[in-house]
Amino acid sequence: MSAEARPLPAEAWALRRATLGMWVFLATELMFFGPLFFGYWYGRLAFVDAFFAASRQTDVLLGGINTAVLLASSAFMACAVDALEAGKRRASPWLLLATAALGLAFLGIKGVEYLDDFHKGLYPGGDTRLDSGGRLFFLLYYAMTGVHALHLFIGIGVALVFAFGIARRRPALCDPGRLRVAGLYWHFVDSIWIFLYPILYLAGRSG
Amino acid sequence: MAASYLEEGYTLKSWLTTRDHKRIALLYLAAITAFFFVGGAAATLIRIELATPAADVVTPDTYNRLFTAHGVIMVWLFLIPSIPATLGNFLMPMMIGARDLAFPRLNLASWYIYIAGGTMIMVALLEGGVDTGWTFYTPYSTLFSNSHVVLALAGVFVLGFSSILTGLNFIVTVHTLRAPGMTWFRLPLFVWANYATALILVLATPVLAMTLTLVAIERIFQVGIFDPGMGGDPLLFQHFFWFYSHPAVYIMVLPAMGVASEIIPCFARKQVFGYRMMAYAILGIAAVGFLVWGHHMFVSGQSVYASLAFSLLSFIVAIPSAIKVFNWTATLYKGSISFTAPMLYALGFVGLFTIGGLTGLYLASLALDVDLTDTYFVVAHFHYIMVGGSVMAYLGGIHFWWPKISGRKYPENWGRAAAVLIFFGFNLTFFPQYLLGFNGMPRRYASYPAEFTLLNVLSSAGASILAVGYLLPLGYLGWSMFRGERVAGNPWQATGLEWTTASPPPKDNFEETPTVERGPYCYTPAGGETQA
């Protein structure tokens, strides 16, 4: 990356810094999930049958719906960013609201799932039906989906802040570059779920 | 003539709400120094205890809490931030010709997060401390320890974010804020070193954060991920922990290497030998440093085949470090050497780092490690690198850039005396520990068989000299801030963009963005040429 004369304006450089900063941050977030992924891998090796059995106890319908919800929300977020960049400032807040609404829907469905799991005793301190492998599976299930949900919650907040900021024409928030950077975070959260869905819900379904 | 950054506001608020990387660096310097002496106090008590074979000064339980406190404070509150957060923060923007880091407010946030984490750890210590060792091994930490593990873990977790944000800031800064003409291979090696360190900070620290979270979850909910009785694996913790903690030692040593690479050419009045290889070696150390963590687990039950792989990789990681030592030596060859205080520290760094590094190879050998692991050999090895290496380089850097930071000179003879005292005190403290380890004295024990007494007494005696050595700079550097002789911009006639500014520099560093036309280290014997 050589540093000759700079033809780009200052805002373009600020965007470049912010984008690189967000990607570096996303790298740290990916590594943050690392031990959970490895814990899952360890469990899959050490407790093959128990892991498959435990995975079959998850609600694949709700999980699948949630995945679709999040995928749709990503599409809406992408549209919100593109709309703002194309100068269509009116459309953007609505698209962001749709994104946030889908995110909230995800959290709602997740909450229903958690309640269901509690009733069924599927948690590490709960039902004695769960053996070591099952307990480990569900620890990782709650840890991974919980950390994911926390990140999603933050993303919803950011989306709402931008939605209202753009609607009210706050200059700091009407910045398409900033929204694009925020969008990166949302898509990352979606990507994590794309990976969590098969490993938590689809393992052992054919067994 | 613009006001210096020190004169831009004298209120506490102007310091606590600053966005100036130079002021933030000083905020870190103050905090780090305080923590260093707290960790040092723990070490003093340890060495007092170990001066006699019996556990007669403190109970064994208290001793456990002391070495844990010493480790936690020295690793996370002192060494990891030491050079990057003080010298790195202060110098990186200046060395690349920028006004500040990429994200100045994030930089200040990093400091506050550091203070928050440090406070939590201090509270945990005041409440009685932790007795697990800084390594928090399971299942002791998760099932059996009756100490404030969760609070300490939370403090370290919070500290981790400070590290991550600093690393993020450095990476984006080096990629996007270099002045025109400052290509990658014109960067000072200090910048390369901190950049590589930032990569490690960013990629390794999050793993620690999750690991500590899992330990806390295990401790609170007893789920069984690390408990062998419930089908978990204690070694799983060790994989997670050392995946971070081994690269962490490179976080501690790479910036020190960067400092040495700035000091040695200056006081040998010679271009650094093999600049490109030095840069590649820095990247090589960072990269291979991620691949060796299993060498901490050779006797823990890890598969022998994995251990073989880790052993081989640990030998390989020594190669770039050795290249750097050869190149520093070659830089000195036929140089015009002056033994200023920074140079004494830098030379001490090279020698002691070499000894520490070579003894690392002993430990990387599987067969030897079986006997040496968890003995004082390991303790001596890592202290040679972290104290003989990193701390000496840190002090060397503080002295070298002190005129730039404060606009004043410290008293040179006191500086030299302290450097020599530290060198002798250090060797007297830690060399006997190699012999103790070889003879089988285990680490983390408050008492030991009488046959080890002489070496322990020597070590404790050395520690007392070392303590004096560390207190001296505290004294004369502090004195010099108010009464030291004022200096002009570049008293060492060093090259580097940071030396082209006033001492102390103005808030925005450069009056106008410099254009770079030459590589670094354009030294001539008759006196330095500064960059345009």
Next chain:
Amino acid sequence: MNGRRFYRRNLGVGILLMLLLAATTASAYVPMGAWNTVVNFAIAAAKIGLVAAFFMHLLDADALLRIAAAVALLMLSIFLTLASTDYLARRISPAPWQGPHVLRPSSPAR
């Protein structure tokens, strides 16, 4: 991306993602042994790839950003792979005092 073309593109990517979701869910019920995992991972990778390339604009981004993303994935892979060498290459020697989970994995705990 001017006009309304981005709506179509994002909708297209979204539909593709949904189709892949259906594919991965359906294929999970087809008994393929170890291939189930492989297929699921491949489809997940494809979905993440689509999100990264189109929604996160990696396709038209600086090389630097692509390198950043690649380094993150590489580091995670190194962690998982190298740590696995331990677990995959261990020899467990069952001894009389070991817990039931070692002697007979996946049986219920005590």
